[in-house]
Amino acid sequence: MEPIYNFSAGPASLPKAVMKQAQEEFINWNGLGTSVMEISHRSKPFLKVAAEAEQDLRDLLSIPNNYKVLFCQGGARAQFAAVPMNLLGSAKTADYIDGGYWAASAVEEAQKYCEANVINASTTIDGKSAIIPASDWVLSDDSAYVHFCPNETIDGIEINDLPVTDKPIVADMSSTILSREIDISKYGVIYAGAQKNIGPAGLCIVIVRDDLLDLAHSALPSILNYKVLFEKESMYNTPPTYAWYLSGLVFKWLKSNGGVAAIEKVNREKAATLYQYIDQSEFYRNSVHSNNRSLMNVPFQLAKPELDALFLEQAEARGLQALKGHRAVGGMRASIYNAMPLEGVQALVEFMKEFEQKNA
Amino acid sequence: MEPIYNFSAGPASLPKAVMKQAQEEFINWNGLGTSVMEISHRSKPFLKVAAEAEQDLRDLLSIPNNYKVLFCQGGARAQFAAVPMNLLGSAKTADYIDGGYWAASAVEEAQKYCEANVINASTTIDGKSAIIPASDWVLSDDSAYVHFCPNETIDGIEINDLPVTDKPIVADMSSTILSREIDISKYGVIYAGAQKNIGPAGLCIVIVRDDLLDLAHSALPSILNYKVLFEKESMYNTPPTYAWYLSGLVFKWLKSNGGVAAIEKVNREKAATLYQYIDQSEFYRNSVHSNNRSLMNVPFQLAKPELDALFLEQAEARGLQALKGHRAVGGMRASIYNAMPLEGVQALVEFMKEFEQKNA
Numbered sequence: 197m198e199p200i201y202n203f204s205a206g207p208a209s210l211p212k213a214v215m216k217q218a219q220e221e222f223i224n225w226n227g228l229g230t231s232v233m234e235i236s237h238r239s240k241p242f243l244k245v246a247a248e249a250e251q252d253l254r255d256l257l258s259i260p261n262n263y264k265v266l267f268c269q270g271g272a273r274a275q276f277a278a279v280p281m282n283l284l285g286s287a288k289t290a291d292y293i294d295g296g297y298w299a300a301s302a303v304e305e306a307q308k309y310c311e312a313n314v315i316n317a318s319t320t321i322d323g324k325s326a327i328i329p330a331s332d333w334v335l336s337d338d339s340a341y342v343h344f345c346p347n348e349t350i351d352g353i354e355i356n357d358l359p360v361t362d363k364p365i366v367a368d369m370s371s372t373i374l375s376r377e378i379d380i381s382k383y384g385v386i387y388a389g390a391q392k393n394i395g396p397a398g399l400c401i402v403i404v405r406d407d408l409l410d411l412a413h414s415a416l417p418s419i420l421n422y423k424v425l426f427e428k429e430s431m432y433n434t435p436p437t438y439a440w441y442l443s444g445l446v447f448k449w450l451k452s453n454g455g456v457a458a459i460e461k462v463n464r465e466k467a468a469t470l471y472q473y474i475d476q477s478e479f480y481r482n483s484v485h486s487n488n489r490s491l492m493n494v495p496f497q498l499a500k501p502e503l504d505a506l507f508l509e510q511a512e513a514r515g516l517q518a519l520k521g522h523r524a525v526g527g528m529r530a531s532i533y534n535a536m537p538l539e540g541v542q543a544l545v546e547f548m549k550e551f552e553q554k555n556a
Numbered sequence: 557m558e559p560i561y562n563f564s565a566g567p568a569s570l571p572k573a574v575m576k577q578a579q580e581e582f583i584n585w586n587g588l589g590t591s592v593m594e595i596s597h598r599s600k601p602f603l604k605v606a607a608e609a610e611q612d613l614r615d616l617l618s619i620p621n622n623y624k625v626l627f628c629q630g631g632a633r634a635q636f637a638a639v640p641m642n643l644l645g646s647a648k649t650a651d652y653i654d655g656g657y658w659a660a661s662a663v664e665e666a667q668k669y670c671e672a673n674v675i676n677a678s679t680t681i682d683g684k685s686a687i688i689p690a691s692d693w694v695l696s697d698d699s700a701y702v703h704f705c706p707n708e709t710i711d712g713i714e715i716n717d718l719p720v721t722d723k724p725i726v727a728d729m730s731s732t733i734l735s736r737e738i739d740i741s742k743y744g745v746i747y748a749g750a751q752k753n754i755g756p757a758g759l760c761i762v763i764v765r766d767d768l769l770d771l772a773h774s775a776l777p778s779i780l781n782y783k784v785l786f787e788k789e790s791m792y793n794t795p796p797t798y799a800w801y802l803s804g805l806v807f808k809w810l811k812s813n814g815g816v817a818a819i820e821k822v823n824r825e826k827a828a829t830l831y832q833y834i835d836q837s838e839f840y841r842n843s844v845h846s847n848n849r850s851l852m853n854v855p856f857q858l859a860k861p862e863l864d865a866l867f868l869e870q871a872e873a874r875g876l877q878a879l880k881g882h883r884a885v886g887g888m889r890a891s892i893y894n895a896m897p898l899e900g901v902q903a904l905v906e907f908m909k910e911f912e913q914k915n916a
Contacts, residue, residue, distance in 0.1 A: 200588075200589035200590060202590045202594055202595070204594060204595060204596050204599075205596070206596070206794065207593055207594055207595060207596065207597065207794065207797055208594065209590065209594045210591070210593070210594060212583075215582065215583045215591060216583065218582065219579060219582040219583055222575065222578065222579040222582060223572075223575045223576065223579055228560075228877075229560035229875065229877075230560060230562045230569065230877065231570070231575060233567060233570070233756040233757070234562055234564060234567055234568065234569045234570060235562070235564060235567060235878070236564050236565070236566070236567065236878060237567065237757070239564075239878070269629045269630045269631075269634070269758060270629045270630060270779055270793065271629075271793050271794050272793075273778065273779055273792065273793035274629070274777065274779045274793065276777075276778075277777030277778065277779065278777070281775075281777070305777070305778055308774065308775060309775065389794065391794055396593040396796070396797070396798050397593070397597070397794045397795065397796050397797050397798070398629060398758040398759070398795075398796025398797075398798070398799060399758070413775070414668065415641075415668060415669065415773070415775045417634065417636075417637030417638070417641070417665070417777065417780065418633065418636075418637065418665055419630055419633055419634045419637065420777065432633065433630065433631050433632075433633035433634065434566065434567065434631050434749065434751055434757045435757065435758075436756070436757050436758025436796065436799070437567055437756070437757050437758075438756050438757070438758070438798070438799075439758060439796070439798075515589065517588070517589075517590065518595070518596060518599070
């Protein structure tokens with residue numbers, strides 16, 4: 197059987213070594229004769245899992261000491277409400293950079309709580325989708341924070357700039373966290389749903405600067421309150437322990453593979469391999485300008501959309517799974533998160549070549 | 557090696573047959589060559605998992621058609637906020653029956669949103685903890701709903717009465733759902749964190765009567781909004797897919813073992829076995845009146861608390877795990893949810909007898 201490569205945008209594939217270990221110790225973890233998901237979150241063995249996962253993440257991202265790391269339930273959409281409810285304080289406005297579907301979804305939820313000053317960052321350059329440079333984003337004076345989504349999974353667009361502001365910068369990094377090096381100290385809050393580069397769905401990591409913990413809205417549910425979660429060490433409620441454990445395994449896998457700098461190199465090679473092949477082809481097309489192409493999500497269209505179904509069927513038969521584009525945009529999308537090896541991208545390009553030769 | 561019986565209060569043990577199946581198909585589920593946690597929640601195979609889990613739960617609990625079933629993130633503590641934010645409407649008051657730790661915790665969160673009319677339901681009969689009969693609970697006229705927690709895991713107290721009211725009854729059934737037959741039509745909302753009788757932590761089931769979906773507070777985060785979750789079929793956000801899948805396996809296990817009526821019989825036999833042994837002993841004591849003893853959580857104290865550590869150590873060595881009582885009350889606690897077989901309780905009683913003989 198050919199190896200299987202799963203290009204799902206999320207929930208996405210996890211490192212094979214992690215899944216193998218998790219399977220082996222599934223019903224007898226740590227010699228306990230039971231699963232890690234069947235023990236108390238307050239038991240010593242689990243507290244060790246929890247603390248190690250946090251420390252490993254701190255090491256991987258060089259998180260400064262004045263930032264708290266929270267392991268929350270829910271995903272990015274929970275944070276779409278949690279961010280304004282935690283950070284507005286007495287302010288009535290927040291800036292939202294709109295670069296695509298997820299940024300716009302964050303605005304929709306934020307508008308329940310504040311006047312969102314929406315800065316449209318989308319443009320086209322030479323007919324390709326691109327992002328207006330950050331120096332041209334018109335921010336408001338009275339905003340509590342500036343929110344943006346550095347990687348748009350659906351459109352395959354990455355924003356490489358940071359907002360130019362002295363306000364706290366809030367970033368939805370669900371689909372880009374741990375894929376490349378970042379300077380945490382430039383952000384006020386970073387949040388990331390786990391189901392792309394961290395672990396299974398049902399966990400959301402929040403990294404928050406400690407001066408931002410005292411601004412909560414009176415109606416904020418405690419389970420979304422950063423200060424409560426910090427004070428209770430992310431155990432105000434029973435946390436999603438199995439997702440936390442699996443994420444910890446992913447962090448250890450990443451460390452043992454050289455950390456974020458090393459995986460960034462692989463990620464750049466993977467993306468370059470795929471974009472270069474697409475660009476030299478007349479048969480496939482990516483509609484994002486090279487300035488803003490995503491490292492993690494590569495959407496592409498066939499010149500003959502009537503062949504989409506055949507493409508997907510033959511790809512599946514070759515073990516290349518979940519390449520169908522998001523229903524909002526159609527076409528194809530290869531999500532190539534950290535767990536996707538270079539060999540998976542090479543296998544995809546090989547298949548695309550063959551398909552082109554037969555059907556061009 | 558002796559079999560291992562895990563008496564954890566939650567996250568708790570899951571049926572061994574379920575864990576075995578989950579391990580076997582962990583990295584190659586449904587012949588896909590990948591894990592169920594690595595595929596899209598919107599893919600056909602996962603949608604089938606999701607729909608079957610809901611239908612199986614509906615079958616198990618005979619849920620009427622005018623009730624919606626929601627698979628939410630978070631646990632009961634998320635619902636402590638979600639309940640008032642979804643149900644108050646223009647009312648300013650809700651009734652809260654206080655029978656223990658969890659009921660009181662629900663009050664604390666609800667007080668952010670309403671005036672909670674707290675009805676103290678605790679009393680003592682013959683020196684034992686008990687619950688005042690529901691006919692004596694003084695409810696308010698202007699409450700939006702009546703909230704109670706039928707089973708208190710920490711105190712080991714079960715409330716068998718229902719509030720006498722024409723208002724919607726809201727029940728936190730985290731530690732009792734699926735343990736005995738109930739008449740869903742008597743309730744407005746039932747919610748239950750999964751990590752006791754349903755599946756792993758990180759999922760919460762909400763069963764809500766469909767006339768209660770239009771009362772949401774304007775500041776309610778969408779991820780906690782019953783109507784949004786219903787309209788999006790619990791996929792407003794990426795749901796905790798692996799927890800959903802595992803819960804589905806638990807529901808199938810329960811159906812194949814005769815459903816709720818059959819497991820209730822086993823549960824009553826398990827509880828009777830343990831309580832009867834405790835009651836005839838001078839060495840162990842349970843401080844709950846027989847009217848209100850929990851079927852699921854059996855706290856007990858040793859006559860010589862100085863032997864607690866030795867008891868726990870020797871129990872662990874015999875494969876009888878997680879018997880330590882909650883830190884708020886001390887002593888021991890045996891949680892005997894659906895997944896605990898009668899043999900586990902018999903092994904515990906056997907050990908308790910031996911320990912008593914040696915140390916009385």
